[in-house]
Amino acid sequence: MLPAETAAASATPSADELPPAPPPARAACTPPGCWVIDDGGVGELRLGAPLALADLGPEPAKRFFARTIADAQPVEGFRLDAPPLAVAVRPRMGTAAGALGLARQGRLLVAAVYVEGPGPETARGAGVGATLGDLARLHGAPKPHDVPPTWGHDECAVAVPDLENVWFYFESCERARGGAPSVRVGVYALAIEDW
Numbered sequence: 001m002l003p004a005e006t007a008a009a010s011a012t013p014s015a016d017e018l019p020p021a022p023p024p025a026r027a028a029c030t031p032p033g034c035w036v037i038d039d040g041g042v043g044e045l046r047l048g049a050p051l052a053l054a055d056l057g058p059e060p061a062k063r064f065f066a067r068t069i070a071d072a073q074p075v076e077g078f079r080l081d082a083p084p085l086a087v088a089v090r091p092r093m094g095t096a097a098g099a100l101g102l103a104r105q106g107r108l109l110v111a112a113v114y115v116e117g118p119g120p121e122t123a124r125g126a127g128v129g130a131t132l133g134d135l136a137r138l139h140g141a142p143k144p145h146d147v148p149p150t151w152g153h154d155e156c157a158v159a160v161p162d163l164e165n166v167w168f169y170f171e172s173c174e175r176a177r178g179g180a181p182s183v184r185v186g187v188y189a190l191a192i193e194d195w
Contacts (some may be wrong), residue, residue: 035083035120037127037185039165040112042120047165047189050106051089057081060103064096072147077111084117084152097159112188114151120185122163129181135160135168144173154184158159165189 013167035043044054056063056078066076076099090111094171102108121127124138135142139160148158154169156176169184170176
């Protein structure tokens with residue numbers, strides 16, 4: 001070996017000196033792929049199924065939320081970034097530590113999934129940003145009605161005939177009728193919400 005080759009070889013760290021590789025990022029996908037919105041949930045997050053710690057990403061305690069929504073209904077859960085989701089859970093524990101303890105035991109259940117940004121869509125292509133016209137074309141006659149704000153700026157819930165547990169939220173029904181896009185999609189079964 002020449003002196004320059006020897007120096008280069010010794011400067012290259014061995015495999016045991018390298019830092020561990022970061023965990024792989026959750027793959028982004030588009031329907032009809034892994035994050036399809038349907039009556040049973042969003043992608044791998046299924047209503048009534050346990051929420052796994054692996055679903056929460058790094059530092060899950062920082063993703064925990066507990067608040068009231070709509071007409072002062074208590075809700076708690078975790079926010080995810082990729083895709084942008086809020087996952088409401090049952091039973092409510094009131095703290096991140098309590099919820100994460102149940103998740104470790106496989107006893108923390110998905111009560112609702114709220115899609116908060118682009119990405120997840122129904123198998124027919126409707127997601128956050130869909131208009132009433134899009135919903136009519138893709139899912140049949142939408143049925144808008146006024147509701148108390150769920151998370152804020154979402155005072156109109158719209159049901160579609162072929163998805164019983166899926167609701168498209170708009171800032172207001174008046175704006176929705178004027179062509180404004182949906183701001184959120186919620187997937188929940190009222191029977192599960194009442195656990």
